[in-house]
Amino acid sequence: MNSEQIPEPISIPEEILQKWEAKGVSRRDFMKFCTAVTATLALPVSFIPQVAAAMDDQRLPVIWVEYQSCSGDSEAFLRANQPTAAEIILDVISLEYAEVVMAAAGHQAEQAKWAAMEKYKGKYLLIVEGSIPTGAGGAYCTVGGESAVDSAKKLIQNAAATITVGTCASFGGIPAAAPNPTGAVSVRELVPGAAIVNLPGCPVNAENLTATIVHFLTFGKLPAVDALGRPKFAYGKRIHDNCERRAHFDAGQYAEDFGDAAQRQGHCLYKLGCKGPETFHNCPTIRYNEGTSWPIMAGHGCIGCSEPGFWDTMTPFYRRLPQVPGFGIEATADKIGLGLVAATAAAFAAHGIASACRKGDAMESDKLKREE
16 A cells, blocks of 8 residues: 555544543543444544534534333433433533423423423424324323323424434334324324434434434434434344344254253344344444443343334244244244254365365375385
C-alpha cells in the first residue's frame, strides 16, 4: 500500500472532546460511545466525527408517553449504560415529559406535556410505550381525563417523528393478544402514514433506542426500516444467523431438556422451543445488561418477542417451532447436523485416502530411484 492509499485517521474535533471532558466524560469513554453507536447503526467509521458533532448539538426535546404498558421499556432505559440514562437525559436530549422519571404529577404534569407539545410543535421527538386501547371509546386508558386514543393522535401529529419502544407500542403486544378485550392496537395502526419507527422487544434494548435517537440527531430523519417499520440496523438479521449456539445446530447437537449437560455446554435450544429461526433482532450482537448476556446465552430459548403477535403465534414457548416460511427447519433440524457431520467425515476420509495414495506413490518412486 502506498502513502496515497493509507486512510486518514478518524478524529473528533478537539473542542467537542473538551466540552464532554468538562461534563465529566473522559475522551476515551466519549470516543468509545461514538464508535459503538456508529457500529450499531452499521455506518462506516468515517461517520464517527459526524455522530460526535450531532451529540454536541442543541439538546433534542423529547416527550415520552406511556399507555397500556408494564413500564418495562422505561425500566430498560433507566438501566442503560455507556451512556447512562442520566447522561442521555441531561446531555443529549431535553426530556420534557415522562411519567416514570418526572417530579411533577397530576394536572401539573399534564400541563407540562401539552405546553411542551405547543412550544416544540413539529420539532420534538415522541417516544410511545404501550399499546393504545380503542375499545369502549378509549375508556380503558385515560390520563388526565383524556383517552390514550385522543392523546396519542394529537402528540403524534405534532411531532417531528415518533419512536415506539417495546412490542406493545410497536405491534399491540400482550394487550392485543386474543381475545384482545380492550381493542388494543399499535401506534402505526392508530395513526397510519405518520413518521414512526418501531423498536419492538420485551423490553426494548436501550442501545437500539440510543442509536435511533443519535441517528435522528445526526441525519435529521429516522433510520431505514423494514416492512414492519423496524430499523434495519437492529432488525435486519435473524437471531438464528448470529446465535453463538448456531454451530451446535449445524452439528446436530441439541439440548433435550432444561438443565441437561447439552444445555450447559451451549448446545442448540431449538428442541426446547427456541424461536430464533423466525425472529429478527440484534440480541446476539448487542445483548443486554451492558452487553454481558442475552436469553439464549443464559440458557433460555428466544420467545420471538420482537415479532408481531408473538404471544399468539410463538406459543407454547417451550414447544418446537412449526414449519418456518422459507426455512424448512422442521424437516431438517434433526438431520442437517448429522448430514453435515457425515459429509465432513467423508471429506476427511477422502482427504486421508488421497494423502495416503500420494504418500504411497512417493515412497514407491523413492524405492525405484534407489534401485537404479
